[in-house]
Amino acid sequence: MTSKLASPPVVDTMAIATFNLTKQFDRHVAVNDVELQVQPGEVYGLIGPNGAGKTTLIRMLATAEEPTFGEIFIHGDRLMRDDSNPHLKQRLGYLPDDFPLYDDLTVWDYLDYFARLYNLRQPRRRRRLGEVLELVQLTHKREDRIATLSRGMKQRLSLARTIIHEPLLLLLDEPVSGLDPIARMQFREIIKVLQEAGMTILISSHVLSDLAELCSSVGIMELGYLVESTSLKDLYQRLSRQHLVIGTLAHLDALESELRHYPLVRGWEKMQEGDRLKLEFDGTPEESTTLLKNLIEAGIPVSEFSAKTEDLESIFLKLGHQQTS
């Protein structure tokens, strides 16, 4: 059942819009009054400590869990947990953190089965099966039984199953957990391809470096609340401090005495390797250029001068959250 008329106007333009979304298990409120809005085509990263409510939120978005309270709209249509909205289910792809498969089927038959469940007809079905197998690099395994695949391959096969019907919205819950670095990299590459294809992707992960590479926006969950939901660019701008790393061929004391003259330098620490200092610098890129120029004019033999911003993990920890990875 859709309720476009009753929904606020913002939902029509959003890939995901939730209102007062709450899920309570007995006395424990797993998701608390969440108002999430994700633009079409975005890759939205959901981060937060274990038990923050990420999985419950994703499960509700995938219709695998019923909200205690609140509403979910997917591309403007109200999400209901019955068989009244098959067209909405056709738009969703959900990959949970565990991925049970049918061991008695071959890779091809498994995908063929799900393609049929999502109403893909020939010849599109055959073409699509070929495409996704190529994307997840399992073409050479198409006739193998699923029981014979490695964990990484099974994970990729699950992703292939999730995207076989070209969903508009992809919900990925801890998709890289338990994968080795190479498998993780392969998975990241696949996500980038899907992003380029225009899918909206909501992904939860503890591997923040992956999210920083993939996401355009992030949401931070804690104790069931969505405490932060913003674009990655905005997050860096607001919360990421710039660091300058300056190396010198001379003694560090000269460099330190020179830096004391600059109010934009709020402090520094000596780095372990080499004669280098890590500065907390409040200035703009132009002001850092001026600083470099002044140091050289003051006769400091500068061997290294680079600007660095804090990564997502540091920002996350700085916000007072604890990330387990």
Added chain:
Amino acid sequence: MILNQWIDQLGDWNPQLFRELKGRLTVKSMALMFLVSMVGQSLVYMNFESSLPYSENSASHYCLGGSNVNLSSNYACSADAAGNVALNWPLWWAEIFLTLSLIGFFVLLLGGTYLLIQDLTKEQKQGTLNFVTLSPQSATAIALGKILGVPIWIYGCIACALPLHLWSGIRGGIPVYLILMFYVVTATCLLFFYGGALLFALVSGGGASKAWLGTGVLFYASGMTTLLIIHERIHLANVMDGVLLLNPIHMLVFLARSSPVTEKMYWFQSDSFGDMSFFGVPIVGGAAIATLSHLVIYGIGTYWFAQAFKRKFHNAHSTLITKKQSYILTILLTVFAVGFTVQEPYQYSSDYNNWLLNFTLVSICAIFYLLILIAALSPSYQSIQDWSRYHNHKPKEWIWGERSPAFWAIALNGLICFSGVAIAGMIVMEAPYRLPFFLGTVMQLLVVMLLAGIGQSMLLRKTKKRGRLATASVLAGIFLPLMVLAIEQTNPEFYAAPWFWTVTPLIAVKSASISTVIATIIGQTAAIAAMNQLIQQRIKRIGSSELRQLIDAQHQPTT
């Protein structure tokens, strides 16, 4: 290759069927099916062949022309000039046909039920079913795919035996159209029971023993009714006739009797099914009307299984049916049960005691139905908590609401049930018995409400084993009073009052004074009001906020 193409085409029609066949149907498995079926058919054939006489000096059930030599309907054999024993081949073939029918039916019913429950339980346990429920396919399409695909090995074996089955029927003198009617009825019966099996697998907890439990119960029920149909010469003239009609083996009576050798058959001699009536209308008098009756019963039953399956498939935490659906179902079942109950008591004159037997039986069936309904309509503890906290508690919500407790809905269902029973009883009984019967029915309803209240209050407890606690309490409420009265040898004719608090007040009401009955009704009503108060309080407490609970806990006196 051809097999794959065939599966591919079927898969376009039903994706679930594609999955089931892909995992099961291979050339090797098909060869095995063929082999198993052939071995089974050979065993039946050889068994019948071994029962044929080899010389004219012997006596056999299948001999022609001789005289009856004993009570087991064996006949002395005679031979022609060439020494060939004259045999009643149509009888021999007809009995092969009936044997194959029974074996085939039980293999399909029990084997299919077991496989379906086991398959769905496994999918639930592994978590693969979740992905299927999230797909845009309807629950009925998935269920149909499972029903057609999971027992495919059994279908294969039976399909291989069909030529012999048909051939033996034709040689036994049974008209082909009747055999086809039997096939249609059996197929709809299997659809009904398979639907029930899938629902059972979806709703029941427990593990690997679930398939054995479901199949075991079905084996017992179908076995008992089959024995009754094969050997008994009477129908029961009460609500149990409706249960008999759930067994399609009943159709074999018409097939056996259509054979020219019917008098010489051992089984299916029942001649009183034609007397079975529904509100006085004969419904199994002929094969065509019996087929129609079966189809209607299975059709309605399958529809309700499908409704419940649909709800549970999409949301494991939802109730089996909605409250609105429960009222419709109760009306249907009341009409069904009362229709068979108002048959003239079979062997006796229709005095109060004989009618009482019929109506007590239907009342007990109603009680068990209403108790099952408590389980079917009671939302999960979590749902009640959510409902209590986030929704208003208007009376309308209690009667129609999806997440409200089932207590008052059970009361309304009970009212529907016992109103039907009371109206029917008042019509068929003679005037002096009407008032006691009516009062007895009222007390029966009140007892059901009390039991429902006990069950509901247990379901609202915080313990995790609340389901078991509710079942145990309700069963104790049913059986303990009866056991105590039986041990004390309390005769309902002399000490009626205690019987009014059991599930069978009807048997005592005739001998009780009106003041005792009125006092009991007032007492039961007061008990229900107290129970309702208790339930309301519990619900309020469940839904109260953490802060409120903390304050309440602080104000409670320390003991």
